[in-house]
Amino acid sequence: MERRRVGRSGLRVSCLGLGTMTWGRDTDEVDAGEQLRDFLDAGGTFIDTAAAYGAGEAERVIGALLEGKVARDDVVLCTKGGGRGDASRGSLLADLDASLARLGTDHVDLFVAAAPDPGTPLEETVSALRHAVASGRARYVGLSNHPGWATARAASLLEPDGVGLTAVEVEYSLLQRGIEREVVPAAEALGVGVLAWSPLGRGVLTGKYRRSVPADSRAASPHLAGFVEPYLDAPSSAVVAAVATAAEGLGRTPTEVALAWLLAQGVVASAIVGARTPRQLATSLAAADLELPAEVHAALDDVSAVDAGYPERW
Template sequence: MVYQAAENRYESMKYNRSGRSGLQLPAVSLGLWHNFGGVDSFENGRAMLRKAFDLGITHFDLANNYGPPAGSAEEMFGQVLKKDFAPYRDEMVISTKAGYYMWPGPYGDWGSRKYLISSLDQSLKRMGLDYVDIFYSHRPDPNTPLEETMAALDAVVRQGKALYVGISNYSAEQTAQAIEILNSLGTPLLINQPDYSMFNRWIEDGLQDVLEENGVGSIVFSPLEQGLLTNKYLTGIPADSRAAKPTGFLQENEITPEVVARVQKLNELAAERGQSLSQMALAWVLRGGKVTSVLIGASKVSQIEENVAALNNLEFTHDELKRIDKILK
């Protein structure tokens, strides 16, 4: 059947302006880091992308190395774009990144002008696009001058290959430097993509201040700590969980009795709020309006539906926030 987007797709999603730019992003965005690669079910990924757009998720976040294998998430998204989303391209914000290893030799990794522009050219081919909406430097390169990396971002905007630029995994100090360089080039930084969650609050120590002072947005990844801030690990480690896999980022030895006890207490508070733990964790990240958008991952349609429903209750009382801080300490 020919896909037709839900007519009510914009009625319940919340959209936030990215810093002082003109671009608004959905409060919940979909990341294609896992479960959209060549080793995964195409039809399941396609169903998740369709459901996300039907729920008002207009922003799809990719990178050159997403898969596995590397590049296959962009290829998969390109197929869905061609089959289903072509009429809706101008309603979407599509982002990709370069900064991690992609091909052998000295030009397939890190942050040189050579690598970044070559990688974006490859990403556009894989997705069948003339341009992406946001192109990121995926990580700072300690061996390449920041001026060169930022000049490459400026160049792809001037070449018409990207509308906006972003950075990911940059510290507060590195972000301030990147902002200054990009401003001098005439291509302001749109957004920073750091990791952030209840269990990982490093951006509160300086980075959020830098972004707010300079009118730059933020979109955060791993808000559920690789599934730790869900009901998955309340009573043990399921065999199909990331923690049970030797190649997963969340390791079994990280799920200590102390961590589980904290998760259980957070789950109790979430239930009092009429939310699942994952919904409360997403709402907490979005509290106060400092975060523009939160990136979710998903392996099935129902997870996307549950996560978007977090927007039904984004408010926290002072006592709830104090309880959360006490649990986390």
Template structure:
């Protein structure tokens, strides 16, 4: 049966303006970094994306190397666009990135104009799109001038292959330079995608100030610290977890000190009537300095739980003080 989006999909989602742009993003966005590649079950990914959109998640975040194997997440999403989401294209924000290793040779990595624009063409082909809504430089290149990388992003917009541009993993100082160059080129920097969570707060030491000064939005990846800010690891390392598979989350990251903090945070969340994952998401969004929190998921129920967090997004000062005391 042909997919029809839920008629009430915009009823409960919150949408935040991205910096000083005219674009709004859902408070919760869905990332396709894991669980949507060629080694994963298509129907499970399809069910998650459908349910996400039915819940008001309009922003789907990809990158050229997402999978595994690299490129397969874009292929999967492109197939779903064709079969399910094509009628809703103008309701979607689709982003992709280039900056990590994608193909062999000197032109398949980092931040050169050659690599970024070639990669964007490949991403569009995989997804069957004429344009993406946001195209990112996935990481700064220590050997390519920021000016060259930003000129490539500017060209992506002027050629009609992207509506907006963003950067990811740039320091505060690099972000200030990137924003200045893009402003001079006439293509404002829309958004920065940094890693941010209760357990990784580096953006509070300058980056958020730079973003506000330049009218740039932000979307945090790993707001649940790859599962640490859930109850998944409080009783050990499950055999099917990322840490057990020695992925980006390592066993060495799951220390006794961290688990002690997590257990205390679980108690604070329970007093709020939330899971720790729900509290961690709305904590990241507190104060309005973050435009959107980018979640990953392996099943539909996780998406439903995360979106439900927005129903209780306010904190008392006592709660915030207690969380700070636990995290310090």
């Protein structure tokens, strides 16, 4: 599997990342272990988690699976703090310390502030990220789900110390291209890498919802139905149909086509796939070697194009 630099930093990650949001809740330790083995066997290195995933249970599962079985240098661990909407210095550093204990390591490769916190000045959030690097608990730092202006401001605050803002972890797929308005231009100008979460449009781009809602799907889950529902609309259906048509013509799956489109975006360092089962992960891993024909890529660009107005388009 291809390894990519995250922005202009020295951090390198596999082009597909292993998401763990469901681990310890919808995905038990046995299936998680099989996913991890398959991912590493395919050349994957980048494992993404968060203190908030399963109230810490996902990190505990990762720690147990890695302990004594996988060399620490063979994986790139990313975790996120502040997922409860509190990005204060105390909350972020407390989350990081708890994450390290559950993961069974003295450092993560990337520590990310999970979400904007209107109650905390960005300067304070950035000071926690700076301290995470200075104290050796994190090698690199980033932001998740922040707008373009915050990305640029955080990068400017971290630059004088030589810490730098390495990555932004944001939702990006054929069904959600909003970051192309301001976050992507900011990231490209500042040398920040994009880590794309939900690259399959919260599972909708797999095509599983084209005719009905499967009983064992996220859209049928009491705690995840609201997460999927925004993309079960008519505009999304048109994009899903285009992906399915392209997949049929190429002899590949819709999952592979959707991921291949995203991986062709130059700013994307890794697409984080959060599979519930080993079988779902296997379908995603098959996308690593797919390069879409130019005409297919252009057609998908057109059908999913994001609306841009003032001042992005002047």
